[in-house]
Amino acid sequence: xxxxxxxxxxxLALAYGCAEDPPTIHEGETRVELxxxxxxxxxxxxxxxxxxxxxxxxxxxxxxxxxxxVADENGRVVIDGLPSSFYNVAARAxxxxxxxxxxxxxxxxxxxxxxxxxxxxxxxxxxxxTGVEIHEIYAGGPDNNFFYFYDQFIELYNYSGxxxxxxxxxxxxxxxxxxxxxxxxxxxxxxxIDGAIYIFKFPGEPGEKNIPFPPDSYVVLAQDAVDHRNSIxxxxxxxxxxxxxxxxxxxxxxDNPNVPNLSNLRSEKTVDxxxxxxxxxxxxxxxxxxxxxxxxxxxxxxDALEYQSKTYLLKTLDPRVDRSFALSPPKxxxxxxxxxxxxxxxxxxxxxxxxxxxxxxxxHK
Amino acid sequence: MDYRITTAVAVLAIALAPRPLEAQTYRLQAMGxxxxxxxxxxxxxTPYDFDGNPAWMARDETATRLxxxxxxxxxxxxxxxxxxxxxxxxxxxxxxxxxxxxxSGVFRGSVxxxxxxRQRYERSLKRVPYGGEAFFYADTTAxxxxxxxxxxxxTYAFEPIDGLTLGAFGRYMLLDGLKRVYTYxxxxxxxxxxxxxxxxxxxxxIVFGATVELEDESEKITANDxxxxxxxxxxxxxxxxxxxxxxxTSEQRIRKTRFEPRAQIHWRPFEDLExxxxxxxxxxxxxVEIPTGLIIEYxxxxxxxxxxxxxxxxxxxxxxxxxAGARVGYEQxxxxxxxxxxxxxxxxxxxxxxxxxxxxxxxxxxxxxTIEAGATMRNADSTKYIDRRFVSISSTDxxxxxxxxxxxxxxxxxxxxxxxxxxxxxxxxxxEDATALRGALGAELDxxxxxxxxxxxxxxxxxxxxxxxxxxxxxxxxxxxx
Numbered sequence: 001x002x003x004x005x006x007x008x009x010x011x012l013a014l015a016y017g018c019a020e021d022p023p024t025i026h027e028g029e030t031r032v033e034l035x036x037x038x039x040x041x042x043x044x045x046x047x048x049x050x051x052x053x054x055x056x057x058x059x060x061x062x063x064x065x066x067x068x069x070v071a072d073e074n075g076r077v078v079i080d081g082l083p084s085s086f087y088n089v090a091a092r093a094x095x096x097x098x099x100x101x102x103x104x105x106x107x108x109x110x111x112x113x114x115x116x117x118x119x120x121x122x123x124x125x126x127x128x129x130t131g132v133e134i135h136e137i138y139a140g141g142p143d144n145n146f147f148y149f150y151d152q153f154i155e156l157y158n159y160s161g162x163x164x165x166x167x168x169x170x171x172x173x174x175x176x177x178x179x180x181x182x183x184x185x186x187x188x189x190x191x192x193i194d195g196a197i198y199i200f201k202f203p204g205e206p207g208e209k210n211i212p213f214p215p216d217s218y219v220v221l222a223q224d225a226v227d228h229r230n231s232i233x234x235x236x237x238x239x240x241x242x243x244x245x246x247x248x249x250x251x252x253x254x255d256n257p258n259v260p261n262l263s264n265l266r267s268e269k270t271v272d273x274x275x276x277x278x279x280x281x282x283x284x285x286x287x288x289x290x291x292x293x294x295x296x297x298x299x300x301x302x303d304a305l306e307y308q309s310k311t312y313l314l315k316t317l318d319p320r321v322d323r324s325f326a327l328s329p330p331k332x333x334x335x336x337x338x339x340x341x342x343x344x345x346x347x348x349x350x351x352x353x354x355x356x357x358x359x360x361x362x363x364h365k
Numbered sequence: 366m367d368y369r370i371t372t373a374v375a376v377l378a379i380a381l382a383p384r385p386l387e388a389q390t391y392r393l394q395a396m397g398x399x400x401x402x403x404x405x406x407x408x409x410x411t412p413y414d415f416d417g418n419p420a421w422m423a424r425d426e427t428a429t430r431l432x433x434x435x436x437x438x439x440x441x442x443x444x445x446x447x448x449x450x451x452x453x454x455x456x457x458x459x460x461x462x463x464x465x466x467x468x469s470g471v472f473r474g475s476v477x478x479x480x481x482x483r484q485r486y487e488r489s490l491k492r493v494p495y496g497g498e499a500f501f502y503a504d505t506t507a508x509x510x511x512x513x514x515x516x517x518x519x520t521y522a523f524e525p526i527d528g529l530t531l532g533a534f535g536r537y538m539l540l541d542g543l544k545r546v547y548t549y550x551x552x553x554x555x556x557x558x559x560x561x562x563x564x565x566x567x568x569x570x571i572v573f574g575a576t577v578e579l580e581d582e583s584e585k586i587t588a589n590d591x592x593x594x595x596x597x598x599x600x601x602x603x604x605x606x607x608x609x610x611x612x613x614t615s616e617q618r619i620r621k622t623r624f625e626p627r628a629q630i631h632w633r634p635f636e637d638l639e640x641x642x643x644x645x646x647x648x649x650x651x652x653v654e655i656p657t658g659l660i661i662e663y664x665x666x667x668x669x670x671x672x673x674x675x676x677x678x679x680x681x682x683x684x685x686x687x688x689a690g691a692r693v694g695y696e697q698x699x700x701x702x703x704x705x706x707x708x709x710x711x712x713x714x715x716x717x718x719x720x721x722x723x724x725x726x727x728x729x730x731x732x733x734x735t736i737e738a739g740a741t742m743r744n745a746d747s748t749k750y751i752d753r754r755f756v757s758i759s760s761t762d763x764x765x766x767x768x769x770x771x772x773x774x775x776x777x778x779x780x781x782x783x784x785x786x787x788x789x790x791x792x793x794x795x796x797e798d799a800t801a802l803r804g805a806l807g808a809e810l811d812x813x814x815x816x817x818x819x820x821x822x823x824x825x826x827x828x829x830x831x832x833x834x835x836x837x838x839x840x841x842x843x844x845x846x847x
Contacts (some may be wrong), residue, residue: 020650020669022701028750030612044433063608080754082709083606114709114750123584278595278611309595330595330611 014329022055031117034058036071036091037123038103041295042324046265052076053103055095061324061350062112064085077151078302085333088311088324090351102127104346106323111249115331123357131160133345134284134303136338138359140277140331142228142235149277149331151228151235151356153361156284156303159343166211167204168287170294171221171245172196174304174317175277178338184281192295193283193304200245200262200273206271206287216342221245225259234334245273265292277331281317304352305349307337317319326353334358338365378545391434391818391841395807396768397782398736401690401724410641410678411622412564412574420562421574423522426471431462434841442833444826446795448494448501450483450510462847471522477516478538486510490586491549491619492671497813498651499702499712499749500669501601502617502822503588514539528567529666536558548615549589553615556582564629565684574629575595580619580649586594589614600655602704603711603751616656618667623649626844627671637682647698663703672698686759691723697831711751718743727822731772739764743792753805768805776811788828796828 022318036058037050052075060067062085071076071091087110094100105124110119117173154171157162167334177195180187187194204210213219225244228235239256247253250270255261262273275282283304289297296310298320306317306325315325324347329335337358344352356365389835390407393400400408406425413425436459441452461475488503494511515538522532535558539766542552557580564574588596590613598615599607627645634640649670654662676694684688703710722739740763747756768782784803791799807820817840824835 020667022669022713023703023708023710025708026713026750027704028711028753052440064606065609083751084704113707128704179642207679310609 011049016184027084027114028081029084029114030080030084030112031182032082032112032120033119034076034091034107034115034268035076035092035120036122036124037075037106038093038095038105040095040097040103046131050123050208051096052094053091054096056091056124057351059090059351060112061090061311066333066350074277078341082112085112086110088111089122090324090345090348091124092348092351093124095126099203102344102346104348106348108323121145124169127346130302131162132156132158132164132213132284132302132303134282135342135364136336136360137282137307137326138192138336138361139275139280139307140329140333140335142232142233142332143334144234144332146156146232147332148228148232150231150272151238151239151276151359152222152223152275153359154275154282155338155361156221157339157342157364158213158215160218161361162216164218166202166207167208168206169202169302170265170287170290170292171200171273172283172285172292173198173273173277174281174296175282177316182314182319184304184317185281186298186318187295188294191299192289192297193301193321194295195281196283196292196296197271198273198275199265200247202243202259202262203289205343218362218364219243219264222259222361223274224254226242226254227254232320236361238361241361247272254339265290278297278328278345279307279313281306283321303345305353307349307353308324311350320335321347323348324350326350327355329355333346336360373717375509380826386590391438391753391807391820391839392632392770392809394822394839395780395782395805395809395818395820396735396770397766397803397805397822399724399737399782399834401722401737401769402688402691402726402735402791403690403733404680404682404726406690406842411639412572412576412643413632415631415641415678416574416576416627416629416643417534417560418564418574418627418629419520419534419560419564420522420530420576421562421572422520422532423471423524423530426463426473427465427520428845429459429463429465429847431844431847432841433844434459434461434839436837436839438822438835438837439716440833440835442826442831444785444794444828444831446495448487448489448503449492450487451485451507452537454480456480462494469702469770470521473518473520475518476578477518478515481511483510483512486544490544490548490552490588490617492552492554492584496621497714498653498666498668499701499751500651500653500668502598502619502653502731503549503599503601503607504550504588504596506544506548509545510542510544512542512551512552514541522562528565530564530662531566534558534560536563547590548598550586550588552584554584556584558579570633572629572631574631574643576625576627576629577624578623580621580623582619582794584619584621585747586617586619587614588616596797596803599650600653602666603749604754605752608653618654618662619657620652620654621649623638625649628771637725640678642674647672647674666702667705668700668702670698670700672696683734686728688728688776689758690725690726692720693718693722694718697827712747712749713747714747716743716745720829724766731767733771734769735765735767737766743790745792758790758791760788762786765786766803773808778809780807780809781805791828794826794828794833796831799826799828801826814845817841818843 058069059336089107092104096170103124105122106107136155183195220241222238222241226243243258247264289300413421504734538556540554544550562576625647629643651668655813674696678692680690702712720741724737726735764786766784770780782805786801788799
């Protein structure tokens with residue numbers, strides 16, 4: 001009996017007394033030397049020479065969140081001591097001569113590991129634009145504990161300087177394609193993105209000019225264009241929305257007769273245009289590719305955004321559409337997400353978007 | 366200010382004091398903690414009283430008794446650290462009994478029920494935020510955090526052959542915690558301690574002892590907003606960098622193990638002189654885990670602590686009325702923390718402390734007076750690689766204490782004590798040039814063959830114009846038969 005007790009105590013002591021050796025590499029010895037150069041040629045210039053972008057803004061995103069740095073006059077940042085991780089680095093700068101031109105570049109999954117130095121150059125490109133952007137997405141619902149999120153809306157902004165026409169444009173929720181790369185992935189490498197599940201269309205056909213979208217103006221597309229404060233006091237009034245998603249195949253979808261509708265193209269989908277509260281892909285196209293079954297042709301996409309709740313989740317939207325993703329606010333907190341400034345569309349959600357404490361339908365705050 | 370090495374060094378101060386398995390006696394509590402030169406059945410230098418060796422309880426605890434001891438306390442003030450509560454209410458109801466089983470040994474058992482309410486507990490979701498590890502778990506709010514639950518202890522000791530005693534001590538504590546504001550975190554903290562001991566008295570007056578102490582603690586924290594929203598919590602790696610975790614539920618489990626073999630010697634060369642020494646190495650570690658599935662847990666971080674501790678004490682009854690006592694102690698601890706998945710060292714620290722203290726007691730007709738003084742020199746070096754901060758601190762702390770008791774009537778004794786301490790660097794709260802003023806009042810009454818003890822304690826710790834006060838009241842009834 002006593003022998004058993006001694007053996008048991010000895011075994012416990014052995015188990016509890018075992019110590020690991022400390023790691024041989026310690027944190028805090030990272031070094032980053034990055035330079036951003038950009039092609040600043042414009043108009044009739046036929047050859048281009050990348051030049052350092054003085055004062056460019058760098059964003060380093062990792063599991064530790066986002067950190068910001070500004071390049072020196074040589075377009076260079078030198079950072080010591082970043083915590084080790086794989087970083088998505090984005091750099092952007094205004095064109096040195098033309099303020100309305102943005103230059104942006106990325107470095108994805110860059111290993112910044114203690115004991116090593118990352119030396120690289122980011123080549124920034126001028127951002128081609130369509131003139132219309134998704135400006136705000138309010139998805140998470142108001143402050144409530146009844147799972148109420150029917151006050152969702154998507155806001156578009158025309159920053160082109162000219163009137164655009166929304167006839168035949170299509171708004172997609174892309175959250176399918178889970179088995180072939182994920183939502184928004186170009187499965188089959190055929191220059192389209194796949195996984196659209198909700199497809200709602202403006203009236204008319206592409207090329208028609210019956211739905212003008214004036215420059216420097218906003219268009220609000222409401223899931224339900226009603227005063228949601230009647231249901232939840234912390235919600236918002238969307239009776240003044242410009243458009244309303246209405247599913248004509250649903251017997252329960254609310255339709256405000258005073259607000260024109262986007263209608264559903266998929267008859268088998270009988271619910272409203274509801275989007276995920278914290279993680280989804282939203283796409284707006286000019287409608288020239290109406291055959292959604294084979295994917296949405298990238299060249300028809302006006303703007304798109306993938307939003308997620310965490311920086312380290314897998315990005316699935318094709319980088320030709322957007323190179324990263326926006327960080328969404330927590331659900332049921334009444335917070336929204338919008339671009340940092342109107343017209344700031346560098347096709348890099350991480351840089352372009354921010355969380356705001358309350359939704360701003362029809363305006364920018 | 367390197368606030369997070371403070372806990373580790375604060376532990377040193379505790380280690381220099383006796384390591385009784387149970388709390389101080391009510392007599393000491395009413396005299397401000399005076400202990401060096403006071404002769405008391407619970408203050409001998411035997412392996413049980415001096416170093417917590419349960420085996421020697423077979424000799425030390427011979428009287429059957431039952432203590433019923435409710436107590437309450439309150440701590441408040443703006444002198445505190447980042448992740449701490451503005452105020453703490455603490456109550457406990459304790460039942461502690463000793464049963465002499467004659468030739469079968471001695472059994473001691475106690476049951477505590479603890480209740481603690483931390484007001485404006487600042488962000489931390491861990492019950493012990495400063496455990497010496499480089500990891501914090503926090504949300505964004507300060508609010509009330511309540512803990513409550515039982516703490517059950519049992520000790521058994523017997524003497525199988527003359528001169529050899531064996532004993533075991535076990536403790537099981539289970540605390541439930543709940544944060545009452547976002548993120549409404551729930552905590553289940555389970556602590557199991559086992560001490561196995563042996564003591565041998567080859568000749569009268571000399572006792573050799575040995576113990577093995579094992580501890581296993583698990584603290585599970587689950588943040589789950591009652592309003593069905595998402596919760597956002599932060600896993601801090603060091604002080605600056607954190608990883609956000611957002612979802613309907615956020616969890617962390619902190620597992621701690623400790624292994625501590627120790628040896629004791631007690632020598633009474635002649636009746637009026639008592640000498641003792643004890644010490645040993647210690648190893649403990651902490652693993653921070655994040656559940657990723659029903660049964661799979663991802664190891665976020667690991668911290669290791671290795672140390673050695675030694676202490677010695679003497680008590681000499683110089684005359685019939687004068688007793689002198691002295692104690693010296695040394696402790697050294699080295700720790701490191703790593704991020705487990707990258708196997709990267711993020712923090713290393715090392716501390717050591719050496720303390721010397723002495724005192725005299727004078728026992729007159731119907732009264733006792735005692736004074737004590739001591740000094741402790743502490744050093745701490747900390748290298749926080751992830752934060753790129755390097756700190757080295759040395760501090761000499763000095764303490765004084767005067768206490769006494771007087772027989773008011775044949776059945777009543779009144780007690781009091783007052784103490785004063787200075788700290789060059791306060792490792793407990795992080796302040797510089799701190800002071801602590803301590804006072805205690807108490808009484809003991811013989812009521813129909815039972816003892817009723819009262820103790821009231823007051824502490825004020827101060828640094829840089831900020832203060833932290835503590836008051837506590839203990840009421841104890843000791844029944845000699847039950």
